[in-house]
Amino acid sequence: MNQLELFAIANEPPKFEEEIRGLRGSGDPEAFKLFKNELFFALLNKNPSKYRVIDQVIEQSKEKGLSYVLCKVSNEARKFHHLAREVGAERYRATAFMRLQPIEQHNVLFGEFEIKHQTGELIMLHFMKRFPRYNIIITFGHEVYIGRNNEIFKEKIDRKKVVLPKEKDEFEKYWLAFYRSQFIPERKNLRYLKRMIPKKYWKWVTELKEFDQEIGYG
């Protein structure tokens, strides 16, 4: 995916593209590339304060150089980095914790997840690259994304009208058997588990259900 496509995902006017062109001379090409990447991710963040933070770091870059921002010297640069990181983390967790359900007759892999930021396309691209011979369908709240032949379509949906096959998947049973087999009781550390899978993602990782009470999520 090139940077323009990323801009399209962020649904942003080319304002920032023009602004950061002015920075080109102030840093080395590698730093400029890194800055652009962070900027694109920050733009996908839903936090309304992103524009203020981005304006501030662009000003700081003009004044003190790109390294000053990329190395997070100032509070604003740290916030900017945090905006980008939140988006990256959401994309990562969706690709990690979302489970897919094969619907063989339509050659579909179907999944659902909740996202806060504009990460839908990035998540779709991950699965489309991983499973190119399948149609990928993922619902994020009231939007459905359909990935087919290297293209992504997006529609609003009425969740009540979505009907999915109800049969129990035998591989879920196998997964649970395998998951349980990996536990080493002598090393039990639920606090660490809780840190690695924050509460809001817990419901997607069904194998954790039996620890709900113990961890205090019950």
Place this chain on the structure above:
Amino acid sequence: MDTEQKLEILGAAAKYDICASTAAPQSRPADQNYIGSHAPAGICHSYTPDGRCVSLLKVLMTNSCRNNCQYCVNRAGNDFERSSFEPEELARLFIELYRRNYLEGIFLSSAVQRNSNYTMERMIQTAEILRFRYRYRGYIHLKALPRTSPDLIERGAELADRMSVNLESPNPDRLKLIASEKNFMLDLIQPINIIQKQVQKGLLKAGHTTQFVVGAAGESDAELLRTTNWLYKKKSLKRAYFSAFVPAERTPMAEVKPIPLLREHRLYQADWLMRFYQFELPDLVMQKDGNLSLDIDPKMTAALKNAGQFPVEVNKAPFRMLLRIPGVGPTAARRIYRARKEHRFTNVNELKNMGVVIKRAKPFILINGKAQGSIKSIMTVKQLELFQSFTSQLAHKQAPLLLT
């Protein structure tokens, strides 16, 4: 025996193999019929209640073993239920779980049934089914069994992203105590040599690794780290894993005390210092018994021992010295090094923004010549005692500066 039961038995038999990394560059060509991809930094799809990442289908091909290793639950002398996967069965099971996004890759390992080459052949068959029939392009970790013939290792290297040989012990004498049937050089180091050649040819993009059972043979941390360092330097090892010994039921070592997990943690910290912090083996401070301190982490211990080198001026210190400051990791060190080309640091808040753990770093740094804190404020009584024992041996004038 059905698949679910096999997974329970052969999954549990493989759980002490702790490598869970799936980070690897994409190395196989793409077409429209493949399945699978690599995530450059790896992905953890779940975590066990002990906090370990579950990203690989980690099961043994079989738990029938001809060896009698003292610590191992699968040893031949044990009378318990044995089971095996057929290559076909395991490959299909993995692909179905992978399609559902439960897993990021497969870890093929096994006990030694009949002989190493027979078992290795079955593991390779599984990898071949995945690569050629299912056109799987994702991550495969293949264990090389002791005494495996070179041609099988070469075949395996064509299919896998990573291979590993578990040394279990740091040297031949220690190995004899827990696995008398294995010859350290012929059965374990020889396969590592062949694997190293494959890595040098450009295969096995995720490199090769090994694992030690910490404390099973009574070895010290110094012995483990010496061998690890040798493997990094001479055998191009990507990473060593340490697994604190936990006594398994029905083994001759069932009554032996388990090794504290903190010891394993300290070994990992020391290992990271050698891999990412430009520490050399002699820079690590060992106690008289050859072990790392359990009370203070190895980086802090090294800093205290070399108190004469601190505090350092963050605006001027060479990169190597930045890496030696407790509370400064490689990323923060790189940021400091890069940012100061265009900027002069004036306060600790700037360093905090960059990821420095200020509480730990303060006594060891100067900003524009100003000291930032005293070591007393960050240390426990025990740590302070150790520090004083180090400083009493030092004639260096700067050491007391840290205490003020």
